[in-house]
Amino acid sequence: MTDWSDPDALDCSDETTFDALLDRADTREKGHYFEFFAEGDELTHDPGLRLSRHGSEQWMGQTLNHDPAYWRSDTARERGFDGVPVHPDYLLACVMGITVEDLSEKGGYFLGRTDVEFHRPARPGTELAVTSRVVDTRTSSSRPAYGIVTWATEGRDRETGETLVSYERTNMIPRREPAATDGSGSMADGEADPEAPDIPDTLLTPDGGHFEDFRDALERAREEQAAVAYRHERGRTMDDQLVAGLPLATLNTARQHHNRDEMADSPSGDIVAYGDVTRSIALAHARSDEATYRERRFEDERFHSFVTLGDTIYGFTRVLDCDADDGPEEAGAVTFEHVAFNQDSTPVYSGRRTALVQRSQ
Ligand SMILES: CC(C)(COP(=O)(O)OP(=O)(O)OC[C@H]1O[C@@H](n2cnc3c(N)ncnc32)[C@H](O)[C@@H]1OP(=O)(O)O)[C@@H](O)C(=O)NCCC(=O)NCCSC(=O)C[C@H](O)C(=O)O
Numbered sequence: 001m002t003d004w005s006d007p008d009a010l011d012c013s014d015e016t017t018f019d020a021l022l023d024r025a026d027t028r029e030k031g032h033y034f035e036f037f038a039e040g041d042e043l044t045h046d047p048g049l050r051l052s053r054h055g056s057e058q059w060m061g062q063t064l065n066h067d068p069a070y071w072r073s074d075t076a077r078e079r080g081f082d083g084v085p086v087h088p089d090y091l092l093a094c095v096m097g098i099t100v101e102d103l104s105e106k107g108g109y110f111l112g113r114t115d116v117e118f119h120r121p122a123r124p125g126t127e128l129a130v131t132s133r134v135v136d137t138r139t140s141s142s143r144p145a146y147g148i149v150t151w152a153t154e155g156r157d158r159e160t161g162e163t164l165v166s167y168e169r170t171n172m173i174p175r176r177e178p179a180a181t182d183g184s185g186s187m188a189d190g191e192a193d194p195e196a197p198d199i200p201d202t203l204l205t206p207d208g209g210h211f212e213d214f215r216d217a218l219e220r221a222r223e224e225q226a227a228v229a230y231r232h233e234r235g236r237t238m239d240d241q242l243v244a245g246l247p248l249a250t251l252n253t254a255r256q257h258h259n260r261d262e263m264a265d266s267p268s269g270d271i272v273a274y275g276d277v278t279r280s281i282a283l284a285h286a287r288s289d290e291a292t293y294r295e296r297r298f299e300d301e302r303f304h305s306f307v308t309l310g311d312t313i314y315g316f317t318r319v320l321d322c323d324a325d326d327g328p329e330e331a332g333a334v335t336f337e338h339v340a341f342n343q344d345s346t347p348v349y350s351g352r353r354t355a356l357v358q359r360s361q
Helices: 015-024 053-063 073-078 088-103 211-224 240-249 275-287
Strands: 042-045 110-118 128-139 146-157 163-174 227-237 292-303 312-323 331-341 347-358
Touching: 042 088, 053 088, 053 240, 053 275, 088 110, 088 128, 088 146, 088 163, 088 240, 088 275, 211 227, 211 312, 211 331, 211 347, 227 275, 240 275, 275 292, 275 312, 275 331, 275 347, 292 331
Parallel strands: none
Antiparallel strands: 042 128, 110 163, 110 292, 128 146, 146 163, 227 312, 292 347, 312 331, 331 347
């Protein structure tokens, strides 16, 4: 009888033997299929992550978010922060990154997110505690290999228990049965929109980036039956650091971002950018044209199409509303719709954002 504890009993350098060995071995699975999730389930995410200044600066530098309040203590103080906080996009990505192993590692595409609220600024050094509740589960009518799951997630300061950020997100999650259909060609061809586009004749651009500039532009637009909408000049091409490096730095284990072998057979055919990286780049383009004071909340964030290595992300912004009474003396609230689009002008992300924007001096 062969002694299988003998290291020499198997010749792993022989390809045929090794193939046979792999065929016989079970895979210890990571992540959960759709069937695992039931409405009302509560999950406590185990991975630990300490927000760091380095991590925040790496995220901001790579995504072109250069607001000095998140880099320099003098501007942070002027803006009412108690020390230099981590950037809200980095905070959000870290909180979501920690949840991926439990919620979406199985290969579920991130479809959208809403009700993103920043409850308080987060400092470097904060250790996170993250929990999620299953809000909704349903099978996908257009893609039988998938289900669609929505979770409500809360990221807290592990020491004080204070909530830092909360949101609801929705992913497409592979079904165990028929799990093997991922990439089998169930992807529907894009259908042409039968309705002609209904867009205003005139698109106005604000004169500057302060609250009054947005308010005045909206007033002009109302008089002229126009909209306030404009493009941002910067673009950012997706490289390895963005696609694989940043999600891994936030403990995001989704194979979509770092396993080309697995992704070759998936609907995208290749690794794809983490939605939060794509979004953060588009928001950085928008923020570079505005005097942001504070981030408030995000609603109706949607990821429309895949972003792969080599794609370039541009930004388009529409100004929806201004509220002079909402906010401190230094700032007023502006609500925007931001769209990220690629080199072929295909929208890849859209979302509604309310931020406090500095008033003119
Ligand atoms: C994934 C897609 C290829 C799907 O495209 P398509 O088949 O054309 O369908 P739809 O996009 O119309 O939607 C499919 C079903 O999903 C429902 N849906 C879509 N968006 C939402 C939403 N925000 N909330 C709730 N439900 C939504 C639709 O109603 C459809 O339902 P049904 O008719 O019953 O089937 C395409 O959407 C796509 O390419 N999206 C981009 C995906 C992406 O690139 N995401 C970011 C990268 S992946 C990521 O970041 C993973 C992350 O790390 C993580 O772990 O979450």
